[in-house]
Amino acid sequence: MMSESPIDWTIWQGEMLATLMFVIKDGQILLIEKKRGLGAGKINGPGGKIEPGETALEAVIRETQEELLVTPHDPVKLGELRFSMSDCPDILCHVYRSEDFSGTPTETDEAVPAWTALDEIPYHRMWEDDRHWLPLVIEGKTFIGNFIFEGERVLWKEILTDLVW
Template identity: 40%
Template sequence: MSPVSPYQVCVAFLTRVRADGRPEVLLGRKKTGLGSGNIVGLGGKIEPGENARDAIVREIEEESSLVVDPADLRQAGLVKFAFPYRENWSQDSTVFVGSRWTGEPAESDEVAPAWYPIDELPLDEMWDDAKYWLPTVLAGGRVLGDFRFGEDCRTVSEHELHDPHLLSAG
């Protein structure tokens, strides 16, 4: 694994099953900041004094107006991102998945949320790393991965997926 990044973030993927039985995931079009224009999971920076679980609950509410009980989130792994050509973008992201919340998703200043069928993820509009691990996480698996982005800061130039059992359950 790569060294711990000083920039710690968290991301969540909320899922539901439509009336016709088709599973969906809540993603959002990023409107500001890093990744603007991409479709992303809900999440953001872990603030001083917060743990990842507290931070993701706060971020979900800030970005979508949904309220999630921390106990209703499954910690699904850790993804480390290295941006050698933009070091200040490098970060470690704790990944969560959940299927219980209160409220209806609403657009925020940061994200325009929308439901997407899990079998038709918009991977070509997401960060390039998502194709390597997001389907596994949405299928109930876990991820422990290192991703290095190339000079364009958009394309994964190297990646390594590790045994997710090396992570403690969260």
């Protein structure tokens, strides 16, 4: 792993704007197995690209509805993930947490829902960076995660915590 970042993160901007949602309820987290697109076959939270004219909050609700047919209640933004990628545009991802939802998590063309105990999260099937920041989401802490990827491997990382949005 690189010891220093070659990127000045104070001026870095993501080319692709995206979201992730994690519903945590009754000691479990609602994850998905992604069926297509970036990260197909991996486990993650529902989410996706922010459309032009859409806020991050509007996008994370829409994406969760499209991928799982559920509507998260009172989402709270906990983090931002900044990904410098070797094989796709740089991504700025807004990370949200919700404690409740309406609807029934349902498989769609995009995702298979998977309720998972908080102590059984399958990090081995997730992006390499997830193990560094998902525990912060579970704890309800705010954060920024800066990551440099080569393919699917993290070359450098930095996590800043206890931020005020």
